[in-house]
Amino acid sequence: MENNLYSQLACKMTAQIRSGAITVGERMPSVRQLSKRENVSISTVVAAYNLLEEQGWVEVRPKSGYYVRRQVRESLQVPSTSDVHSRPVIATTSQLVMDVQREVTKPEAVSFSRATPATDFPIIRHVERTYTRLSRTRKHLGTGHTNPEGPYELRQQIAHHAVDAGVAVSPTSIVTTAGCLNAMGLCLQVLTQPGDVVAVESPCYYGILQLIEAYGLKAVEIPAHHETGLSLEALRLAMEQWPLKAVLSVSSFSNPLGCSIPDERKRELVSLLEQYQVPLIEDDIYGDLYFGERRTRAIKAFDTQGLVLLCSSLSKTIDPQLRVGWILAGRYFEELLHRKFLNMLSTPILPQLVSAEILSQGIYERHLRHAREAYRHRYLRLVDLVSEYFPGITKISRPQGGIVAWIELPRGVDATELYHYSREHDVLIAPGEMFSLNKQFQHCFRLNYAHRWTPARENAIQKLGQWVAERVVLLQSQ
Ligand SMILES: Cc1ncc(COP(=O)(O)O)c(C=O)c1O
Known part of the structure; x- marks a missing residue:
C-alpha cells in the first residue's frame, strides 16, 4: 500500500463531504464499493477511512459502515464572554480603525476586514436599473432641499x-438618514451632552465607539454573551452605579459576535429601561439577515413608553453605497428632525426614491431569502476552513444571522500583530482591539464571511491559520 495513495483518497473524500455531495449523517460508500470504484486495494481504502476517522470527518457504526460526522464543524469552541467590569472611560478609539477603513481600497488585497455585504447578488443590477430609470423619469435635481x-x-x-420586527409605527414618526451610523449619531446628539456616560456592548462595533469619542462621551462596557447578547445583570448593575444617559445595542445578529438578545430578554430589557428611565438606541441593521425560520423581534417591539430609538439602514441588506438609513423616532421625532436639519439640512432624494421602489417590490423579499441562505452557507464554509487550518484551540462565534464571525485565539497570540503580518501579505482582517476601549480583545479578530468563497479567499484563511499555528508553537516553547 502506498502511503500517498490512501491520503490522496482521504483528501478526495474530504472534498466530497465539503462540497455537500455527501452530507452529515449520510453513509459513506462501503470499503468494497470504494475499492472497486477507485481501483485501489481494500487496505488502501481502510487506511483512508482510518485517516478520515482520526481527523474527525467520519465515524464507524458497528456492522453498518462509515458515516459523515457533524463534529467537524462543532469541534471548535465558542468565544468566552468578557469578564471585565468596566468603569466609564472617555472614549479614545484606536488609530487602527482608520487604517482598516482606508486600506480596503487596495485592489490586490483579499479583504475580510469590513462588514460589507456580498456584491454578487442580482439585486445590485436591479438597483442600478432603478437608478437609471428614476433619474430619467423623476425630478430630483433642481428641486432645492427636500423635507428633512x-x-x-x-x-x-x-x-x-x-411590522416583520414586531413594530407598529406610523410613517410620520420616521426620520430618514444617511445610513445607520448617521442615525445613531443623531440620536446621541439628542440624548447626551459631552461628558455623559452611555453603556455599550462588549465587544462593541467600533463605529459606535467612534461616535462616542466624537461626542466627548464616556462609555461603560457591558459584557455580551456569544448566544444571548448584552448581559442584563451587568446592565442593571451599571444602571445602579452610573448616571447612564443611553444604552446602545446591536440587538439582533450583532457585530462582531453575531449574537441576538432572545425575545424574552428583550422584554426584560425594556422593563429595566422603564424602571431607570434610560433610553436605548437600538441598531437593527442585521435584523433581516437571520439564518433561522423567522425574524427575531426588535427591542422596539416591546417598548410602550417610547424609550427605544430604532436605527437601521439598507447598508447590510443591499449596499452601503446607497447611504439610506432611518430612525423610528417616536417621542423624539421633533428633536431628531431638528438635529438632522442642523447637521445636513436633508439627505439626497434619488437614493431614497430608489430605495422606496426596491422595498415596495417582491424582489426585495426574494433577495433577502437568497442572501440569508447564501450567508449561512458561506459562514459554514468559513468554519470548515478555520477547523482545517487553525489550531484546534481556536474559538469561533456561532452567529444566527448577519455577516461577521468573531475568532478568539489563545491568550498571548496577538491579533494586532496578525493584522500587521497579514496586511503585508495582502490579507485584511479587523483586529479585536478595535472593538473595545480597553485591551481585553487583543487575542481576537473579526472576519466577514459574506463574500463568495474563491481559491484566493480560501488561501488567505490558510495563511492566517498557519501564522496562528506558528505563534501557538512559539508560545508553547517559551
Ligand atoms: C452594527 C453596525 N451598525 C452600523 C453600521 C454602519 O451602517 P451604515 O453604513 O448604514 O452607516 C455597521 C457597518 O459596519 C454595523 O456593523
Whole structure:
C-alpha cells in the first residue's frame, strides 16, 4: 500500500463531504464499493477511512459502515464572554480603525476586514436599473432641499417592513438618514451632552465607539454573551452605579459576535429601561439577515413608553453605497428632525426614491431569502476552513444571522500583530482591539464571511491559520 495513495483518497473524500455531495449523517460508500470504484486495494481504502476517522470527518457504526460526522464543524469552541467590569472611560478609539477603513481600497488585497455585504447578488443590477430609470423619469435635481424627514413613500415602506420586527409605527414618526451610523449619531446628539456616560456592548462595533469619542462621551462596557447578547445583570448593575444617559445595542445578529438578545430578554430589557428611565438606541441593521425560520423581534417591539430609538439602514441588506438609513423616532421625532436639519439640512432624494421602489417590490423579499441562505452557507464554509487550518484551540462565534464571525485565539497570540503580518501579505482582517476601549480583545479578530468563497479567499484563511499555528508553537516553547 502506498502511503500517498490512501491520503490522496482521504483528501478526495474530504472534498466530497465539503462540497455537500455527501452530507452529515449520510453513509459513506462501503470499503468494497470504494475499492472497486477507485481501483485501489481494500487496505488502501481502510487506511483512508482510518485517516478520515482520526481527523474527525467520519465515524464507524458497528456492522453498518462509515458515516459523515457533524463534529467537524462543532469541534471548535465558542468565544468566552468578557469578564471585565468596566468603569466609564472617555472614549479614545484606536488609530487602527482608520487604517482598516482606508486600506480596503487596495485592489490586490483579499479583504475580510469590513462588514460589507456580498456584491454578487442580482439585486445590485436591479438597483442600478432603478437608478437609471428614476433619474430619467423623476425630478430630483433642481428641486432645492427636500423635507428633512425624507420622502413619504420611503417612510411608508420602512413602516411596512417594521411590522416583520414586531413594530407598529406610523410613517410620520420616521426620520430618514444617511445610513445607520448617521442615525445613531443623531440620536446621541439628542440624548447626551459631552461628558455623559452611555453603556455599550462588549465587544462593541467600533463605529459606535467612534461616535462616542466624537461626542466627548464616556462609555461603560457591558459584557455580551456569544448566544444571548448584552448581559442584563451587568446592565442593571451599571444602571445602579452610573448616571447612564443611553444604552446602545446591536440587538439582533450583532457585530462582531453575531449574537441576538432572545425575545424574552428583550422584554426584560425594556422593563429595566422603564424602571431607570434610560433610553436605548437600538441598531437593527442585521435584523433581516437571520439564518433561522423567522425574524427575531426588535427591542422596539416591546417598548410602550417610547424609550427605544430604532436605527437601521439598507447598508447590510443591499449596499452601503446607497447611504439610506432611518430612525423610528417616536417621542423624539421633533428633536431628531431638528438635529438632522442642523447637521445636513436633508439627505439626497434619488437614493431614497430608489430605495422606496426596491422595498415596495417582491424582489426585495426574494433577495433577502437568497442572501440569508447564501450567508449561512458561506459562514459554514468559513468554519470548515478555520477547523482545517487553525489550531484546534481556536474559538469561533456561532452567529444566527448577519455577516461577521468573531475568532478568539489563545491568550498571548496577538491579533494586532496578525493584522500587521497579514496586511503585508495582502490579507485584511479587523483586529479585536478595535472593538473595545480597553485591551481585553487583543487575542481576537473579526472576519466577514459574506463574500463568495474563491481559491484566493480560501488561501488567505490558510495563511492566517498557519501564522496562528506558528505563534501557538512559539508560545508553547517559551
Ligand atoms: C452594527 C453596525 N451598525 C452600523 C453600521 C454602519 O451602517 P451604515 O453604513 O448604514 O452607516 C455597521 C457597518 O459596519 C454595523 O456593523
